[in-house]
Amino acid sequence: MTIDKTAIRNAATVIVLRDRDTTPSILMGQRGANAAFMPNKVVFPGGAVDAGDADIPLETSISEVCAQRLRHDTPQDLSHALSAAAIRELWEETGLILGRPGTWSSPPPPDWETYAATGHVPSADTLQFVFRAITPPGRPRRFDARFFLLDAAEIATDLDDFSAACEELSHLQWIPLKDARAFDLPFITEVVLAEIEGRVSDRTPPISVPFFKNNDEDSLFLRLKGQAPNPDHT
Template identity: 30%
Template sequence: MTGQPHPSPKPVKDASTVMVLRDTDRGPEVFAVRRVRGMAFAGGMTVFPGGGVDAADDDPDVAWTGPAPEWWAERLDCDVDRARRLVCAAARETFEECGVLLADHLDGAPVADVGRYHARREDLEAHRLAFSEFLAEADLSLAAGRLRPFDHWITPEVEPKRYDTRFFLAALPEGQEADDLTSEVDLTMWARPVDLLADFRAGRSMLLPPTWVQLTHLAGFPDVASAMAAEPRISPIEPEVVERDGRLRVLFDGSDDYWADHDAGRPSSDR
């Protein structure tokens, strides 16, 4: 015992991350980005579009089609208001970070011409506009049916920035394309999950444990339809951080395989 008080864990912020999928002749690909180095969270890491839930995501009057917030509350194991915020954040962040708009016209037709909304996307990123306000002025509704719940991770207590993150799947809407117009990333790519895992194993990229786990799961699907039809059993995962042989290790179910991949393509001094 050192006599020093144990620091209290940092507060946890709700967040949503979306894995956008598309089919190719070589199998399904997922859209991934490399975050700008030096960012406060996950700088330099290859991740999926996503981010924290904003206060503006809390609008009970947001235009909405597809499974109701009550359905999402059951799947996400939370109250209805929180579920609505998480789904709203998922759609908003996907639009902000890669230009994919998970919304429909009020007559139910999907949105194909996303470029016409580019200026409003910039307003969303700058927090000058709420997503619900954007949908209302554009006569659109959040297409909750284009999302699927997939996983749930909580940042370990020892981290200075902590997120309670829900992972979602979404198929790339027909006629839309993902882009690299956000300032938060320096590289965007469509890639098969197996190829992203191979890059990590070869030391060509860095993956956080939750991203590695999602890619491992996605690698098992032969096409987008089968991934979207999956109903994984979702339980919150909060890894443990321990010191082993003078190095900090993040432990979770399957972490031995993660660390084997992490260390495979890196010199011993970086392990």
């Protein structure tokens, strides 16, 4: 029996929900045919946490309720880094900005330069942590992905302007929530969609967050109920 030694990377995914009170839709795009991870699949924008994300100054932090859920069942507090990664990945893959007008207090790192050039500073208080899943063993890439729900009304720029997006996702589009399952989705995306469908009319953070914990021994379904800061794990 072979043992999967693929490193698990922390990642952030953003589910942008538009027109939630009338005809809710979500922003998705298609991964390339040659992508090592989930080729051709229609997915939410997102990606791995970069080393510098933990040091990015946020104008506002994610709510303490969500931060406690993010700290649960993890050896270190990644709430800041994951929030920053979510904002950066949303910008890189869609060209949409979550942030407020402002000036950076110090020069941004290279992967934040184009974001900073728009005249915005990242703000995370409107992100809601709603789901977590670890990629099962045996896949070419493995991620410990945290999914964040964001109301599209919080986006600072034109919701239909994707001109600043990189080429990682193609066919960026707002898909009616009721029609999303007709697309070629990863299994975990279908599971997350069920969670989102139940939260369309609820604007408060979830009482507990579903967690698909796939490790080398077991596949577990847990609920993250929150954990206060631990000064020994920073």
